[in-house]
Every structure is written in structure tokens, then in C-alpha cells.
Amino acid sequence: MTTASTPLVRIDGLYKRFPLDRGLLEQLELDGLRLRRRQKAVNAINGVSMEIQAGEALCVVGESGCGKSTVARVVMGLLSPSAGQIEFAGQRIDGLPRKQLAPFRKRMQMIFQNPYSSLNPRMTIRQTLEEPVRFHFPDLTTAEVVERVAEVMSSVGIDPGWGVRFPHEFSGGQRQRISIARALTVDPEFIVADEPISALDVSIQAQVLNLLMDAREQRGLTYMFITHDLSVVEHFGSRVAVMYLGTLCELAPTVSLFSTPRHPYTRALLSAIPRLGGAQQDFIRLKGEVPTPIDLPPGCVFHNRCPHADARCKSEIPRLIDQGDGVQVACHAIEEGRIE
Amino acid sequence: MALLEVRNLEVRFPQRSGELVALRDVSFSVDRGMRMGIVGESGAGKSVAAFSILNLVSRPGYIAHGQILFDGEDIVQMSPAQLQRIRGNRITMIFQDPMMTLNPVLTIGTQMIECLQAHGKVNDREARRIAVEKLRQVKIPSPEARIDQYPHELSGGMRQRVVIAIALLTDPDLIIADEPTTALDVTIQAEIMALLLELCKQEGVALILITHDLGVVSQVTEDTIVMYAGRIIEEAPTRELIDHPRHPYTEGLINALPERARQGQRLNQIAGSMPSLHVIPDGCAFHPRCEHTHERCRHEIPGFTGTTHRRVACHWRADQEGQEA
Numbered sequence: 136m137t138t139a140s141t142p143l144v145r146i147d148g149l150y151k152r153f154p155l156d157r158g159l160l161e162q163l164e165l166d167g168l169r170l171r172r173r174q175k176a177v178n179a180i181n182g183v184s185m186e187i188q189a190g191e192a193l194c195v196v197g198e199s200g201c202g203k204s205t206v207a208r209v210v211m212g213l214l215s216p217s218a219g220q221i222e223f224a225g226q227r228i229d230g231l232p233r234k235q236l237a238p239f240r241k242r243m244q245m246i247f248q249n250p251y252s253s254l255n256p257r258m259t260i261r262q263t264l265e266e267p268v269r270f271h272f273p274d275l276t277t278a279e280v281v282e283r284v285a286e287v288m289s290s291v292g293i294d295p296g297w298g299v300r301f302p303h304e305f306s307g308g309q310r311q312r313i314s315i316a317r318a319l320t321v322d323p324e325f326i327v328a329d330e331p332i333s334a335l336d337v338s339i340q341a342q343v344l345n346l347l348m349d350a351r352e353q354r355g356l357t358y359m360f361i362t363h364d365l366s367v368v369e370h371f372g373s374r375v376a377v378m379y380l381g382t383l384c385e386l387a388p389t390v391s392l393f394s395t396p397r398h399p400y401t402r403a404l405l406s407a408i409p410r411l412g413g414a415q416q417d418f419i420r421l422k423g424e425v426p427t428p429i430d431l432p433p434g435c436v437f438h439n440r441c442p443h444a445d446a447r448c449k450s451e452i453p454r455l456i457d458q459g460d461g462v463q464v465a466c467h468a469i470e471e472g473r474i475e
Numbered sequence: 476m477a478l479l480e481v482r483n484l485e486v487r488f489p490q491r492s493g494e495l496v497a498l499r500d501v502s503f504s505v506d507r508g509m510r511m512g513i514v515g516e517s518g519a520g521k522s523v524a525a526f527s528i529l530n531l532v533s534r535p536g537y538i539a540h541g542q543i544l545f546d547g548e549d550i551v552q553m554s555p556a557q558l559q560r561i562r563g564n565r566i567t568m569i570f571q572d573p574m575m576t577l578n579p580v581l582t583i584g585t586q587m588i589e590c591l592q593a594h595g596k597v598n599d600r601e602a603r604r605i606a607v608e609k610l611r612q613v614k615i616p617s618p619e620a621r622i623d624q625y626p627h628e629l630s631g632g633m634r635q636r637v638v639i640a641i642a643l644l645t646d647p648d649l650i651i652a653d654e655p656t657t658a659l660d661v662t663i664q665a666e667i668m669a670l671l672l673e674l675c676k677q678e679g680v681a682l683i684l685i686t687h688d689l690g691v692v693s694q695v696t697e698d699t700i701v702m703y704a705g706r707i708i709e710e711a712p713t714r715e716l717i718d719h720p721r722h723p724y725t726e727g728l729i730n731a732l733p734e735r736a737r738q739g740q741r742l743n744q745i746a747g748s749m750p751s752l753h754v755i756p757d758g759c760a761f762h763p764r765c766e767h768t769h770e771r772c773r774h775e776i777p778g779f780t781g782t783t784h785r786r787v788a789c790h791w792r793a794d795q796e797g798q799e800a
Contacts, residue, residue, distance in 0.1 A: 198660035306748050336516035336749070337687060341731035341742035348741060363661065366690075370733035370742070407665035409690030411717050411734065418665045424630050 141225040142186035143325055143357050144210065149219035151180040151205050151381075155429070178428045179205040181381040181436070182219075184455070189324070192351065192358040194372030194389070196365060196404070200425060202381040203361045207327045210359065211245050212236060223325070241271040244318035248330040250310035254302040260313055261298030264288065264320055271321045284320055290353075291316045291346055308339035315346060319354070329361045344371060365408050369393050374461070377401045380436040381428060383455060387462040397464045399441050399474070435467065443468040476547060477504035478648055478681050479528065484541035486520075486527050495752050497523045497536065499705045504783065505649065510675060510682040512696035512713060514689060514728075516749055519702040521685045525651050528683070529562050546648075564594040567642040569652040573634035577626040583610075583637050584622035587644060594645050609640040613670060632663035639671060649681045656691065668695055689729060693717055698784055701725045704750055704760035709787045721787040723765050759790065767791035 155175040156162045162172050179202045187193045195203045208214045210221055212228060221229040228239050247253040254263060264284045268275065275283070285295035291312045302310055311331060318326055328347065332340040344367065350356055362368060368375055368389065375392045377385045377400065385398040396402045403419040421440045426432050435453050438444040445467075453465040468474045486498040498520045505511050515521045526532055528543055530550055543550040545561060553561075570576045578586055587606035591597050597605070603622070610618035613636040626634055635655060642650050652671065656664035672695050675682045684696055692699055692713060699716045701709040701724070709722040720726040727745035729735060736742045747764040750756055756763055762772040771790050779786040780793045787793075 198662065308748055337689075337728055338516060338731050338745040339748060341733075341744040342746075344733070345741045345744055365661065366733045370736055403662060407662045409661075409665070409668070409688065409694055411690055411693045411729070411732065418662075418669075420666060421662060424632070 140189075142222075143189040143224060144187040144359070145222040146186070146206070146210065147184050147220050147222070149180050149183045149206070149209060149221070150178075150217045151202070151209055151214065152176040152178055152217045175429060178431050179381055180209065180216075181431065182452075183378070183381070183383050184219075185376055185383065185386060187325075187357060187359060189357050190355060191373045192360055192371060193374050193376060194360045194362060194368040195376045195378060196362055196368055197378035198363060198404075198425065200380075200428065201378040202428075203363075203378050204329050205381075206378070207245070207329045207359065207361050211243060211327050212240070213245075237271075241321050242323055243325040243327065244321065244323040246311075246314050246318050246326060246328040246331045249334050250307055250314050251302075251334070253314055254310055254317075256302055259299055259301055260288075260293070260305075263302075263313070264298070264317055267317060268320050284316075287316045287320050290350075291319070292342075306339075307335055308342060311335060311339075311343050312346065315343070315350070319350060322354070323356070325357045325359070327359045327361070330363070331360075332367065333362070333364065340367075347371075365405065377404065380425060380431070382436050383463075383465060384437065385462070385464045385466075386455065387464075388460070391460060391462055397458065397462065397469055398466050399443055399468070400437050435465075441468075443474050445473075477544075478507045478509075478546065479505040480542075480544040481524075481528065482542040482544070484524070484527060484543065485539045486523055486532055486536060487539045488536040492753070496539075496755075497705055497752060498527065501541070501702075501705075501707055503700055503707065503710065505681050505683060507648070508675075508679045508681055509698065510672075510684065510696045512692035512699040513683060513685045513702060514687060514692055514699060515702035516687060516728075518704075518749055518752065520705040521702050522653055524702070525568075525653055525683060525685050528651060529566060529568060530558055531562075560594075563590065564645045565647050566649045566651065567645065567647045569635075569638050569642050569650060569655045571654040572658045573631065573638045574626065576638050577634060579626055582623050582625055583629075587622070587641055590641055590644055605644065606640075609643050610637070612643065612674065613637070613640045615640070631659055632667065635659060635663075635667055636670070639667075639674070643674065643678070643680075646678070647680060649683065650675070651683045651685070653685045654687070655684075657686070657688075664691070671695065689717065689732065701728070704755055705752060706760065706788070708761070708789070710783075711785050711787075715785070721781075721792050722761075722789050723767055723791065724761050727764075759788075765791075 153176060155177060162174050163170055164173055183206060195206060197203045209216050216229050220227055223239055265280055268280050268283055288295045293312050293316060332343050335343060351358060360371060372389045375387060375389050376383055379400050385401045396405050403421050406418040423440050426439060432439055434450045435448045438448040447467050453467050455463045455465045456470055457463055482502050484498055484501040488495040488497055501524055513521045513524060527538055532538060538551050584603060584606055588602040591602040591605060607618045607622055610622060615621050615633060615636055656667050659667060668691060686692055696713050699711060699713045700707050703724050709725050717729060720729055730743040731745060733742060745764055750760060758774045759772045759777050762768045777788045777790045779788050781787055
């Protein structure tokens, strides 16, 4: 993207490793006659960089285990990165102490996947919704807090009179509305939504998606939308980031990604969406399976399943290369012009 | 004669606050080799319908009323021994989560051989040969080696392939698949569905596919039933159902899919949510959410109009078609 303004969120060279060994003894192994120390880890994110501009809805897609949720959590500061940095409105926010992070927490909020586990079952809806307001706006009077919460509740289609109820008295769709309301009460600029509709039924998914789109329009929100459902992405996102095994394969405006997917993995992924079109379409069958993130393959992480892989793909990690029109692809075959 | 004929099935779950009726007046039939889809949202009764075919309704639930004729014999009336000859043998089942279905402490081979020997006199060697052959049929690479592995050594997609292989072991007449790909990634889902479709065609096995995903149904089944709040509300050849849905709920469900809306536009949502089975509205259960509701919908449960495999239960539609005729 070539914009002069600072992006709202900038992720630069992000790595996240989750160590597997608990003690020193587990790390020791015999290499020939020498004892060596080797740490095993799950490499959840391996060098991801992207920028999110104010007002856009960036969708991050990929299959389970590709690191999309980890990216969301690192961006929100729920996990700290192993390397790389996160900037919010031009300021670096990773590694900040709690106190200094607090003003940013108000500006960025998260919506989780499962509305059954993300709401405290022992708090009434009003308590759940008022708590963040009181915390982030200690100067507000009780009446102002109540008014603010009521306003948000009606905007997400929950009757403010239901505030005295507990989460178990609501259906899944209503609970997800409440989680959205909780994110909106502090009037954030940026919302990370981690699979917010996956746990919901089709007719309810449409309601919640509409709600998220309305909120974006009315409040000028910026979204990072994590999902595995590509048909939702096509509808919702302005740009799409496709992830595979902790790396970014392709980053492109939605329309362009769906009309001309470039990266071989994106092509396979798009061809596998079940469409309402009758007869099984010709989807691209990938050989093999996703390798384990504990022992990452050298070179391009996709090379063992890619129909276009050659010697270079097996040894050299491809960089994200600008293809014009805001499209970035990390693939040697595309770079060399071996595939269209 | 249809392979499976379900007539006026009613399933109830006794509860402290009275009985919950999970299925009401459900009738449908599946012909030999036919692929049938049952779609609906959670709580619509689609899984209960499938489980009751095998008399697997979990207690205290029970079949209060109706017949399930499999090859002319009523499954509801069968003794456990009689049922044993059919369940897992002529009708097999594929469940949603392969990790829950497979026994984690037994190798795949042990589980497959056990299944074969429970349903017929087969010696170990022969059973193993059949098991390997079925694993090959579901396209598991090097089945001779894989057969001695434990479920945790396989990926999710591979495990579901094993489950399909087990479902095929006894050369069944009917496979019931309950959300077989919901727990899987989209690329794996496409492979598993293609495999299931190919095997059903090749072996002439009938399939009942239960899912909430209309996209999956549209690619696999010939005929589709839509359920809402414990009742069948529409049945039609799948293509026809998607192109020309007749029930307002089916129409709403299809139009609510993101691919039916214009990019960046609001989705066409159905207002409200499915009623809980405790408080099903009078008359047509869909009437509080329906835009065509009139007085009759509030009091009278709509009956079916149309033919066996192209029917709809809707007053509004019936009136409309009456006017056209």
C-alpha cells in the first residue's frame, strides 16, 4: 500500500515461538559423541509483516494451525512476540508495561470466537458491559456509564432492560451481540475479531455480520477479522491476508484475490470452497499434509505440497514481493514468472 | 419399495418441566443408492432424526410414535439382537469428530477387524485383508503400514478417511453421515466430500448427509430435506431447492449466505432466531420470523402440498399455488 499517512497498525517481522521443553534435561541430545542443547518449539508465526490502514477491514484467513489466531493475540498484546514489533498509530506497543499499555487497550478491543466462554457466567450483562467503561473512563458518573451502556446495547439489538440477566439466559447469537457490545462500550478505533461467527448458525451469522458492518460504518472502526470461512471474507473484507504455517503467502485487495488468486496455496484454498452450484467443481487437490510447525521445512513452507516447487523453493525462503495494485505475494515461481 | 421409509416419527425427551418433543410428524423415504441431505440449524432436529433411524436416541429420549421401515422391517419394533444385524452392518454411521469416534488406545487395524468380526464369521487374516483393502479404497497412502498405527498418529483428514473406511467395511446399504466435515479444514473438507461422493456412487450405497452447510449439500446430494424446530418444512431435489426454494425459511437461509449478497452490502438476514423446543409457537413454528405470516399461520400447522420428493409445508405458498392453478 502506498499511503503517506501512518497505518493504524503496523506489524513488522513478527515471530512467535512456543517452547515445548520444560527443563534443561529435555533439551539435551546426543550429536555424534557430543552433547548438544537444542530447544524444541512450536513456530507459530515466522516473520509476518503487514500494515492495517485506518478504516479498512483486513481479513486474515488460513486453515487451522496456520497462526492466524496467534497473530491476533500478539497484536492485542495478549501474547508477547518472540521477535519483531507491533506499532499502533505510530507508537510501538509490544513490551510496554501494563500501565503504559492501558490507554492503547481502550483504543483496541477484541471479540472472541466462542460467546459461551468469553462472557463471565456470574456477572449480569450490565456488570459485564459497565466494567470496561468504569475502568477506562474513571471520570464518568454512574448515570453517564449507565447511559453509555444502554446506548451501545440498543445499537447491537439487545434491549437495555435485559441488563439484569445473566449470559446463560441468552442464545448464542445474542451472546455474540453482547460480546460485540462489550468491545464497543469503550469506543475503540480498532477491533480484532477472532472467528466471531464460526460458532453461530447460518441465519444468525448473517445478523452478526451485518451488525459488525453497521458498526464499522457508524463508528468508523478498523477491523482485523480472523476467519477460516472464505465466503465471509469475500463479502466482508477490504483486504485479505492468506496465511500458511505461520507465514504470509499473499496479501491482496479482496476483489483482486478472489478474481485472480496468485499464490498456489491461495488458488487451492479458493477452489475448495463449497459453492451453491451443484456438481462437485474441479478443486485443486494438494498432495500431502501441512507439515508440523515444530520442524519447519527449509525454504518455502509450502514447497512439499506445491505443484510448482523447484530446487530454489526447497532452500530459499520467498519474500513478500509487490505485484502492483496492492498485491503482495511470497512465491519464487510467481517472482520468476514460472506461473502466471 | 424404498430402502428406508420413516413414517410419522415423533421423538420425545422427558424432562422435569414436562416432555420435550424433539421431532414431530417426520416422514421421508430414501431409495436404494440415493443421496439425501438433511439441513437445518442447530436444534432443528436433524441429528435426532438421523440417530433415531438407528434407534440411537439417547436416554431418556424415546421414540413416542411412528415407524422406521428398513427394507420393509420396522426398526422401532426390533429386539436388540435383531437391531444388531442392521446397525453397524447394513446401516453404518459417520460422526462429526473422528477423534471422538475412534478408540485412542487401539490401533486402526484392531478396530476395523473387531468391527468385521462382530458382524460376520471372518478369520483374523481375512479381516485384515479386507481392512487394508478398504483403507486403500479411501486413498490412505501405504495402508499396510497405516493399519498398525494409532488414531493420534494420523491427521484429522486421515482419521476421517479411516472412519469412512470403517463405515464401508460391511458393504452397507445405507451410510448416515452426521456433519462429517464440520471439524475439518476447507481443503480437507473438499477432499473428504469428493471421496464420499465417489464411493457412494461406485458402491451404490445410499447416503443420508446431515449438515448445516448448504454448499456441501449442493455438491453431494440429489435430494434435500429442510428441517425447522423439529419438523420437515420442505423437501426437493437439491438443485431445485437451491434455485427455487418454496418455504420462506429455506429462501431466507439461502439468501443469508454471504455469496448471495453483493460485496460490501448488508446480508439478507432472517430476523429473530429459532424457537427453543420448550416454547414452540402455535401454528407454523416459523410464523414469528416470517414476512408472509397471516392469521391462519398463527393457529394452524401447515400440511404438505406437492409430491413425495417435492413438498413444502407453508400456508402462504399453498395459497399462492392454489391461485396460480
